[in-house]
Amino acid sequence: MHNTIRKQLVERIDPGYQKFSSALIPNVDNILGVRMPELRQLAKEIAKGDWRAYLQTANDEYFEEVMLQGLVIGYVKADLEELLTYVAEFVPKIDNWSVCDSFCSGLKMTKKNKERVWSFLQSYLVSEKEYELRFGIVMLLIYYSEPDYVDRVIDLLDRVQHEGYYVKMAVAWALSICFVKLPDKTMNYLAGENSLDLFTYNKTLQKITESTRVEQDMKKLIRSMKKR
Structure with missing residues (x-):
């Protein structure tokens, strides 16, 4: 075959x-x-x-x-x-972002099996392998950036400590999606105590400002939060 x-x-x-x-x-x-x-x-x-x-x-x-x-x-x-x-x-x-993200997008059975898939993902979210970790993070941003899960999602994202570029980019992307959908909770996290490294924090802000679903006044505020 x-x-x-x-x-x-x-x-x-x-x-x-x-x-x-x-x-x-x-x-x-x-x-x-x-x-x-x-x-x-x-x-x-x-x-x-x-x-x-x-x-x-x-x-x-x-x-x-x-x-x-x-x-x-x-x-x-x-x-x-x-x-x-x-x-x-x-x-x-x-072994690349393209296969990872397309694969995650296709796993639509997650929508009807949220809790089971959530528990399945936990081992990937603590993996030391760059693309296993990215897989877990992209699954979170596609299927779990919603009111019932957002606190747990942000908590998991905050715990990610990995130097891989595609992990950092996934965390920033996930947080920007959380912000677009649930701005108050995500803003509290970004403006308060968090464990994000400088690159991931600033990349999160950049991705929020690139969203067409964020008002101009809010984008201005987000830009002012950039760290040097």
Whole structure:
């Protein structure tokens, strides 16, 4: 099966897109150049068939082959515990922000299983591995930046101590999403005692000011909070 999947990927290569993607995703040199809509379409087709056999034998040589596995896991219909087993097997394959964030976006079963997935994520949120930690953080910002969870989310984000660039960027992104959705609670955190390093703190402020959902007066206030 994996040979036919690779053949389908190769048939969909767009050389111009390969250049574009490679520039966007540094440190990744195995991109074929297949656009995301094409990958999603292929993932949906696989998810309707014998997807378990596919996931057991799938190749990891190319960026798109890994991305495709993550997308398939998001599309399949299965028992939650079985799905979480596949999620746990996939996370160690993540080695860039693009696969991480697309994978997280696809795990929509989280919406109906908030508490179970929350407990599943906890080990990733204390991982020392950059992309395991980013996986946990991006899951928080997509599915848990809401009133019932925001206090716990901010508390977890505040405890993150990791020098990885893509971890710091994820924390800043997550806090900016919390601010957009729940400004009062997030402002109390940012203006009060917090454990953010200078880069992450200022990057959080920058991401808030870049949001189209924040008023100009508030952006002005946020800019004045920058630390030197």
